[in-house]
Amino acid sequence: MATRSTIMDTNSFRPEMAAALDPQTRRLTEERNVLGPAYRLFYRNPVHLVRGQGARLWDADGVEYLDVYNNVASVGHANPRVVDAMSRQASALNTHTRYLHENILNYAEDILSTMPEEIDRIMFQCTGSEANDLAVRVAQAYTGGEGVIVTAEAYHGNSALTSKLSPALGTAQELGLTMRMIPTPDTYRLVIDGKPASECTAEKFGGWMAGEVRKAVADMERHGIRFAALLADSIFSSDGVYPDPVGYLKPVIDTVHELGGVWIADEVQPGFTRTGDAFWGFERQGIVPDIVTSGKPMANGLPTSLMAARHEVLEPFAGTIPYFNTFGGNPVCMAAAQATLDVMRDDDTMGNAKRVGAIFKQAVTDLMAEHPCIGDVRGAGLYIGCEIVKPGTKDPDQPTALDILETLRDHHVLTSVCGRFGNILKLRPPLVFTEDDVDMFISAFTATLEELGC
Amino acid sequence: MATRSTIMDTNSFRPEMAAALDPQTRRLTEERNVLGPAYRLFYRNPVHLVRGQGARLWDADGVEYLDVYNNVASVGHANPRVVDAMSRQASALNTHTRYLHENILNYAEDILSTMPEEIDRIMFQCTGSEANDLAVRVAQAYTGGEGVIVTAEAYHGNSALTSKLSPALGTAQELGLTMRMIPTPDTYRLVIDGKPASECTAEKFGGWMAGEVRKAVADMERHGIRFAALLADSIFSSDGVYPDPVGYLKPVIDTVHELGGVWIADEVQPGFTRTGDAFWGFERQGIVPDIVTSGKPMANGLPTSLMAARHEVLEPFAGTIPYFNTFGGNPVCMAAAQATLDVMRDDDTMGNAKRVGAIFKQAVTDLMAEHPCIGDVRGAGLYIGCEIVKPGTKDPDQPTALDILETLRDHHVLTSVCGRFGNILKLRPPLVFTEDDVDMFISAFTATLEELGC
Numbered sequence: 001m002a003t004r005s006t007i008m009d010t011n012s013f014r015p016e017m018a019a020a021l022d023p024q025t026r027r028l029t030e031e032r033n034v035l036g037p038a039y040r041l042f043y044r045n046p047v048h049l050v051r052g053q054g055a056r057l058w059d060a061d062g063v064e065y066l067d068v069y070n071n072v073a074s075v076g077h078a079n080p081r082v083v084d085a086m087s088r089q090a091s092a093l094n095t096h097t098r099y100l101h102e103n104i105l106n107y108a109e110d111i112l113s114t115m116p117e118e119i120d121r122i123m124f125q126c127t128g129s130e131a132n133d134l135a136v137r138v139a140q141a142y143t144g145g146e147g148v149i150v151t152a153e154a155y156h157g158n159s160a161l162t163s164k165l166s167p168a169l170g171t172a173q174e175l176g177l178t179m180r181m182i183p184t185p186d187t188y189r190l191v192i193d194g195k196p197a198s199e200c201t202a203e204k205f206g207g208w209m210a211g212e213v214r215k216a217v218a219d220m221e222r223h224g225i226r227f228a229a230l231l232a233d234s235i236f237s238s239d240g241v242y243p244d245p246v247g248y249l250k251p252v253i254d255t256v257h258e259l260g261g262v263w264i265a266d267e268v269q270p271g272f273t274r275t276g277d278a279f280w281g282f283e284r285q286g287i288v289p290d291i292v293t294s295g296k297p298m299a300n301g302l303p304t305s306l307m308a309a310r311h312e313v314l315e316p317f318a319g320t321i322p323y324f325n326t327f328g329g330n331p332v333c334m335a336a337a338q339a340t341l342d343v344m345r346d347d348d349t350m351g352n353a354k355r356v357g358a359i360f361k362q363a364v365t366d367l368m369a370e371h372p373c374i375g376d377v378r379g380a381g382l383y384i385g386c387e388i389v390k391p392g393t394k395d396p397d398q399p400t401a402l403d404i405l406e407t408l409r410d411h412h413v414l415t416s417v418c419g420r421f422g423n424i425l426k427l428r429p430p431l432v433f434t435e436d437d438v439d440m441f442i443s444a445f446t447a448t449l450e451e452l453g454c
Numbered sequence: 455m456a457t458r459s460t461i462m463d464t465n466s467f468r469p470e471m472a473a474a475l476d477p478q479t480r481r482l483t484e485e486r487n488v489l490g491p492a493y494r495l496f497y498r499n500p501v502h503l504v505r506g507q508g509a510r511l512w513d514a515d516g517v518e519y520l521d522v523y524n525n526v527a528s529v530g531h532a533n534p535r536v537v538d539a540m541s542r543q544a545s546a547l548n549t550h551t552r553y554l555h556e557n558i559l560n561y562a563e564d565i566l567s568t569m570p571e572e573i574d575r576i577m578f579q580c581t582g583s584e585a586n587d588l589a590v591r592v593a594q595a596y597t598g599g600e601g602v603i604v605t606a607e608a609y610h611g612n613s614a615l616t617s618k619l620s621p622a623l624g625t626a627q628e629l630g631l632t633m634r635m636i637p638t639p640d641t642y643r644l645v646i647d648g649k650p651a652s653e654c655t656a657e658k659f660g661g662w663m664a665g666e667v668r669k670a671v672a673d674m675e676r677h678g679i680r681f682a683a684l685l686a687d688s689i690f691s692s693d694g695v696y697p698d699p700v701g702y703l704k705p706v707i708d709t710v711h712e713l714g715g716v717w718i719a720d721e722v723q724p725g726f727t728r729t730g731d732a733f734w735g736f737e738r739q740g741i742v743p744d745i746v747t748s749g750k751p752m753a754n755g756l757p758t759s760l761m762a763a764r765h766e767v768l769e770p771f772a773g774t775i776p777y778f779n780t781f782g783g784n785p786v787c788m789a790a791a792q793a794t795l796d797v798m799r800d801d802d803t804m805g806n807a808k809r810v811g812a813i814f815k816q817a818v819t820d821l822m823a824e825h826p827c828i829g830d831v832r833g834a835g836l837y838i839g840c841e842i843v844k845p846g847t848k849d850p851d852q853p854t855a856l857d858i859l860e861t862l863r864d865h866h867v868l869t870s871v872c873g874r875f876g877n878i879l880k881l882r883p884p885l886v887f888t889e890d891d892v893d894m895f896i897s898a899f900t901a902t903l904e905e906l907g908c
Contacts, residue, residue, distance in 0.1 A: 031559045034566065035783075036575040036765070038772035039551055048554040052547045070549065072780060078545055087541035091532055093506045094755035095524065097493055100502040105485045112488065121490040126580040126757040127781060133613050158777055159587050160615035172774040296780055301548035303580040303757035303781035311490070318492035320626040323612055326526060326750055327581060327757035329489075 010398075010422045011405055013041040021045060024060070042416065043409050052077025055430045055437050057414065066440050068415040068429045071383075074272055074297035075343040076432040082300040085339035086332055094332045097124075098324070103334035110341060114279045115308060116288045122308040123318075124329030128268040128295025129157030131305040134323065135264045135291045136161060136229065138309060141317035142290075143260060145226030146178040149216050153184050153420045155238040156231055156266055165231060168238045178225045180216040184239040184420065185209055185248070188376045188387060189394055202247035209248065210255035217259045227261045229291075234281035237269035240419030241378050241385025241426070246277075249285040262313060265289035268305075269383065272297040273344055273431060276354030276381025284380065297431075299336035303327070349431040353381035360384060360427070360438045367446065373400055373454035384427040385418065391454075396421035403452055404445075411444035464852075464876045465859055467495040475499060478514070496870065497863050506531025509884045509891050511868065520894050522869040522883045525837075528726055528751035529797040530886040536754045539793035540786055548786045551578075552778070557788035564795060568733045569762060570742045576762040577772075578783030582722040582749025583611030585759040588777070589718045589745045590615060590683065592763060595771035596744075597714060599680030600632040603670050607638055607874045609692040610685055610720055619685060622692045632679045634670040638693040638874065639663055639702070642830040642841060643848055656701035663702065664709035671713045681715045683745075688735035691723035694873030695832050695839025695880070700731075703739040716767060719743035722759075723837070726751040727798055727885060730808030730835025738834065751885075753790035757781070803885040807835035814838060814881070814892045821900065827854055827908035838881040839872065845908075850875035857906055858899075865898035 018026050025048060032039060047065070051058040054076040057065040067077070075082065089103070097104060108122050125131050140146055148165055150156065155168040163169060164176035175181075183190075185205070190197035192208045200208075217227045230252070235243040253263045270281025271294045278284040280292070290313045295305035305328075317323075327333065344350070361384050365377045375389030387394075388401035401423040408415060418426040429437065472480050479502060486493060501519070505512040508530040511519040521531070529536065543557070551558060562576050579585050594600055602619055604610065609622040617623060618630035629635075637644075639659070644651035646662045654662075671681045684706070689697040707717045724735025725748045732738040734746070744767045749759035759782075771777075781787065798804070815838050819831045829843030841848075842855035855877040862869060872880040883891065 025554065028554045028556070028559065031563070032554075034559070034562050034574065034576060035551075036577060036763075036768045036772040038577065038775065038777040040776065040778065041554065042552040046554050049547060049549060050555075052549070057547070057549075072550065073548070077549075078547060080545075083541065083544045086544060087537065090537045090540060090755070091534075093503060093511070093532060094527070095503055095506070095511075095531075096526065097489075098496045100479065100482045100486075100495070100500050101504075102482070105482065105488070108488050109485070120488065122488060123490060123492065127584065127779065129779075130581065130584070130613065137614055137617075158779055159584065159613045160591055161613065163591075163775075169776055173776075301544070301781070301784065301786065303784075303787065309490075314490045318490040321492065321617075322494065322623055322627075323492040324494065325581065325583075325612055327755070330755065330757075332755065333757065 011042050011402060011416050013043055013046045017044050024048070044406055045409065047409065047414065055433050063412060065412045065414050066437060066444070068413055068427050068441055070430060071269070071274065071428050072296045072301050073430050075300050075340055075347070075349065076430050079300055079343060081343050082336050082339040086302060086336040089332045089335035094330055096326055097329050101331050103331045103338065104329045107334045107338045110338065111306065112308065115292060118288055118310050119292055119308045121311045121314045122306055123323070125305045125307065125325050126303040126327050128293065128305050129159045129162050130325065131293035131295055131307045132157045132162045132231065132264070132266060133159045134307050135293050136165070136231065138291060138307070138314055138317040139229035139262045139264055142313045143226065143228045143262060145228035145261070147217070147220040147225040147227045148176070148179045149182055149213060149230045150179065151184050151232060151236055151239050152181045153239040154232065178220070180220055182209070182212040182216050185236055185242045186240065187242050187244065187378070200245070202245040203251060205245060206248035206251035210251040213252060213255050214259070227259055229262045229264050230256045231264040231266060233266040233269050234285045235270045235275065235380060235383060237383065238418055240424045241383060243275065243378065243380035243383070246284060247286055249287050253287045262290035263287070264291040264293065267292055267294040268296050273350035273353055274381055274383055276350060276357045279350060298340065299333055300340045302333050302336040304333040304337050344431070347432070352433070353431055356433050356435060356438060357381035357384070359435060360433070363438055363442045364427070364445070367449065371449045371454060373397060373449070379427070382429055382431055382433055386425040386427060388423045388425065396423035398423040400452065400454055401425060404448055407448040407451055408444055411448060413441055413444045465496050465856060465870050467497055467500045471498045478502070498860055499863070501863065501868065509887050517866060519866045519868050520891060520898070522867055522881050522895055524884060525723070525728065525882050526750045526755050527884050529754050529794055529801070529803065530884050533754055533797060535797050536790050536793040540756060540790040543786045543789035548784055550780055551783050555785050557785045557792065558783045561788045561792045564792065565760065566762065569746060572742055572764050573746055573762045575765045575768045576760055577777070579759045579761065579779050580757040580781050582747065582759050583613045583616050584779065585747035585749055585761045586611045586616045586685065586718070586720060587613045588761050589747050590619070590685065592745060592761070592768055592771040593683035593716045593718055596767045597680065597682045597716060599682035599715070601671070601674040601679040601681045602630070602633045603636055603667060603684045604633065605638050605686060605690055605693050606635045607693040608686065632674070634674055636663070636666040636670050639690055639696045640694065641696050641698065641832070654699070656699040657705065659699055660702035660705035664705040667706060667709050668713070681713055683716045683718050684710045685718040685720060687720040687723050688739050689724045689729065689834060689837060691837065692872055694878045695837060697729065697832065697834035697837070700738060701740055703741050707741045716744035717741070718745040718747065721746055721748040722750050727804035727807055728835055728837055730804060730811045733804060752794065753787055754794045756787050756790040758787040758791050798885070801886070807885055810887050810889060810892060811835035811838070813889060814887070817892055817896045818881070818899070821903065825903045825908060827851060827903070833881070836883055836885060836887055840879040840881060842877045842879065850877035852877040854906065854908055855879060858902055861902040861905055862898055865902060867895055867898045
C-alpha cells in the first residue's frame with residue numbers, strides 16, 4: 001500500500017515546474033507568491049481560465065476545456081438566470097438580516113420545502129465551513145457533549161473548529177482532542193465478516209459502520225468525553241466516493257441517536273440534486289438528519305451557505321447565543337440562491353444527473369476491460385469516483401492517477417483526485433453535463449489511458 | 455451604573471411587539487420564525503427596505519430613510535460601478551483559486567500597496583469572522599502560544615474560535631480558556647493616576663493600556679498559557695468607539711512585541727478610509743501590525759474578506775497547513791473588491807470621511823449644550839460614538855438611548871447602539887455621506903431630543 005498522501009504529492013503545481021511554462025503562465029504563477037504558500041494551484045502546467053459557459057471553460061488563449069470537476073458552478077458556468085437575478089438585486093439593494101427582506105424568507109420557505117418536515121429552521125452563512133462550524137456548536141449545545149465523529153479522510157471546513165474535524169488536511173493539521181475517526185466506508189477494499197463489502201447488503205454494511213460508531217463513542221466515554229454528533233456526508237466524497245449500497249446509513253443514524261448524538265448531514269457535496277436520485281444525499285439514503293449543512297452548489301458561485309435543523313435541536317444554541325452573519329442571507333446571495341434553485345427545478349438537474357450520470361458511469365466502467373489500471377468505478381448521479389490501481393491488485397497507484405490527470409489536462413479535460421491515497425479520479429462536473437460531454441470525456445480518457453499504456 | 459446589556463434589552467424587535475405592526479410588517483416578522491431565535495431584527499417597528507442609493511434607503515411603501523449605520527455599503531448602496539464590475543465578471547467566469555486568474559493577483563497587489571511594506575502576503579476569505587479565525591491560527595502557529603488578548607467588549611466574529619474571543623456576545627457565550635480580557639480604553643470614564651483619561655497624552659494613556667496587557671500576559675503565564683496575540687481594532691468600535699488620543703496604541707504594540715506576541719489589527723471597522731485620516735486604522739495610530747484582517751466594507755456587500763500578514767509571520771502556518779477557501783478570492787468577489795477600491799480612490803472617500811466627519815462630529819457636539827443627555831461625542835471620520843447618559847452624570851442611560859433610536863427611526867433615520875451598556879449611539883454611515891446628509895441627521899436628531907425632552 002502507498003503511504004498517506006501529503007499536500008506536496010497531489011494535484012499541485014510546484015515552483016520547480018516553472019521553467020517549463022510559457023512566459024505568461026510563468027509570470028502569473030510567480031505573482032501568486034504574494035498569496036503565500038498555503039494556496040495550491042492545480043496542474044504541473046496551471047490553467048488560466050477567463051470564460052465559462054455550461055460545462056465548458058476557455059483559457060486566455062481561447063482554448064476550450066471540458067469541466068469534469070467543478071460543482072460550485074452547479075447550474076453551469078455563468079448561468080445567465082443566476083447572473084441576472086444577482087445583478088438585478090444588487091442594483092436595487094444589498095443589506096443584512098436585521099432589516100426585513102422578502103428574499104431570505106421566500107428562499108427559506110422554498111429550500112425547506114425540499115427537506116423532511118422535521119427540518120423546520122434554517123440559518124444562512126457564507127461558506128460551507130461556516131455552516132459546519134455553526135452546526136457543530138448547535139449539536140454541542142443540544143446534546144451537552146463535545147465529542148464529534150468523522151470518517152478517516154473527511155474534510156468539513158477551514159475554520160479552526162472544522163479543520164480539527166478534517167483529517168483530509170493531512171498530518172500537519174492538529175485534530176481535536178474530543179473528536180474521533182471511524183474508518184472510511186471503503187466498499188472496494190473492506191471485508192466484513194469474511195465477505196467483500198461490495199457484496200454486503202445495506203444492513204450488513206451499515207451494521208459494520210454502526211459498530212465503528214459504537215467503538216468510537218465507547219472510546220470517547222473512557223476519556224470523559226460526551227458524544228455530540230456524527231458529522232458526515234452521505235457519499236463520503238473526500239474519503240473517495242462511497243454512495244452504495246443505498247440505505248447503509250440507516251443503521252448508522254439509528255445508532256447515533258441511540259447513543260444520544262445527532263447526525264449532521266454535510267450536504268456540500270451530495271446535496272442540490274447531485275446524486276440524481278434525490279434532491280439531498282440523506283434523502284437518497286432514506287434518513288432524516290438532525291442538522292443539514294450545505295454551501296458550494298447553492299448559489300452557483302456566490303458565497304452562500306445554509307444550516308438547517310429541527311427546531312428542538314436548534315433551540316438550546318439559538319435561544320441563548322446571538323449569532324449574526326453580516327453577509328449571510330443578504331438579498332443578493334438569496335437572489336442568486338433562489339435563481340439557482342429555480343434553474344434546478346425548471347431544467348430538472350436531478351433528472352439530468354440521473355440520466356447522464358448513469359451513462360457516464362457505465363461508459364467509464366466499460367473501459368475497465370481494456371484498461372486494468374481502473375480498479376473500481378463508483379458513484380451516484382454526476383459524482384463518480386474512479387480508482388486507479390496497480391493492475392491485478394487493489395493497490396492504489398497515485399503516480400498513474402496524477403499522470404492521467406495531467407494528460408487529461410493536455411486533452412483539455414479538467415478533473416482532480418480524492419481519497420486517502422490520492423488515486424481516485426473525482427469526476428464531478430456541473431449538473432448541466434450532457435451526453436455529448438460524456439462522449440468528449442470518454443474519448444479524451446481513452447486516448448489518455450492509451451498514451452499512458454495503462 | 456447599569457448592568458451588563460443583554461441580547462434582549464438592546465435595539466431589537468420582540469414578538470410581543472407584533473400587535474402594534476401593520477399587517478404586512480407583521481406577516482414578515484412572523485415568517486421569520488423559520489430562521490430561529492438567533493436572528494435579531496432592529497427596531498420595535500422593523501424596517502422593510504427594498505431599495506438603496508448612496509446613503510439613502512427606501513422601504514416597501516416608498517418612504518425614504520437616511521442611513522447613518524451601514525458600513526458594508528461603504529461606497530454607497532447599489533453603487534453602479536461595483537454592481538457593473540460584479541455583473542460583468544459573473545457573466546464571464548466565476549471560479550476558484552486553484553486555477554490562475556488575474557483578478558485576485560491584481561487586487562492583491564493593489565490592496566497590499568495601501569499597507570506598510572512589511573505586510574507582504576495576503577489571503578482571501580468570505581467574512582470577517584473567517585479572516586479573524588485564520589489570523590488567530592496564524593498567530594498561534596508563529597508564536598507557538600495559544601493566549602489571545604481582547605478588550606472587554608470586543609466582537610471579532612461568529613465562528614467557534616472567534617465567538618470565544620468576543621465578550622460582546624454576552625454572558626451566555628462561553629469564552630476561551632486561553633483568552634484574557636483587558637478593560638475597554640474608555641477615555642470618557644477612566645481615571646489614570648488621578649487624571650481623567652481624556653486629558654492624558656497618548657503616551658500616558660497608552661502606557662496604562664500597555665500595563666493592562668502586561669497584567670493579562672502575567673496571568674496567562676501563571677496558568678501555563680503562552681501569549682500569542684493581541685486582537686484589537688484601533689478604534690474599539692464594539693467597546694464604544696475610542697479612537698483618541700492618536701498614537702496611544704504605540705506603547706501597547708511595543709509591549710505586545712516585547713512579550714513575544716503579535717498584533718492582529720482587526721480592520722473590519724476602522725479600515726478602508728473610514729477614519730478619514732488614513733486608509734487603515736492602524737496607519738492612523740502610527741503602528742505597523744503583524745497581521746491585518748478586514749471584511750465588511752471591502753466589496754460593498756459581496757461576502758469578501760482578507761487576512762494580510764508579514765511573510766515570516768504567515769510562514770509557519772501556511773507552509774505546513776493546507777488552507778483552501780472555495781469562494782475566497784473568486785473572480786467575482788475580487789472584481790467587486792477592486793471596483794470598491796477604485797471608487798474609494800476616484801471619489802476620495804478618505805477626504806470625504808475627514809471633511810464630512812469633522813462637520814458631523816462638530817454638529818453633534820454642538821447639541822450637548824442644549825441636551826444634557828449627550829455626555830460625550832467621540833470619533834474619527836465617519837465613525838462617531840455619542841454617549842447617552844443621565845444628565846449631570848456619566849451614568850449610561852440605555853433606555854433613553856433606545857428611545858432616541860426608535861424616535862430617529864420614526865423620523866426616517868437609521869442607526870444603532872454599541873458599548874458595554876448599550877447606551878452609545880453608533881453613527882457610522884456609508885462613506886459617501888454628504889453635508890446635506892449631516893444636516894438631515896442633525897435636524898431629525900434635534901427634533902428627537904426635543905420630543906423626548908432630553
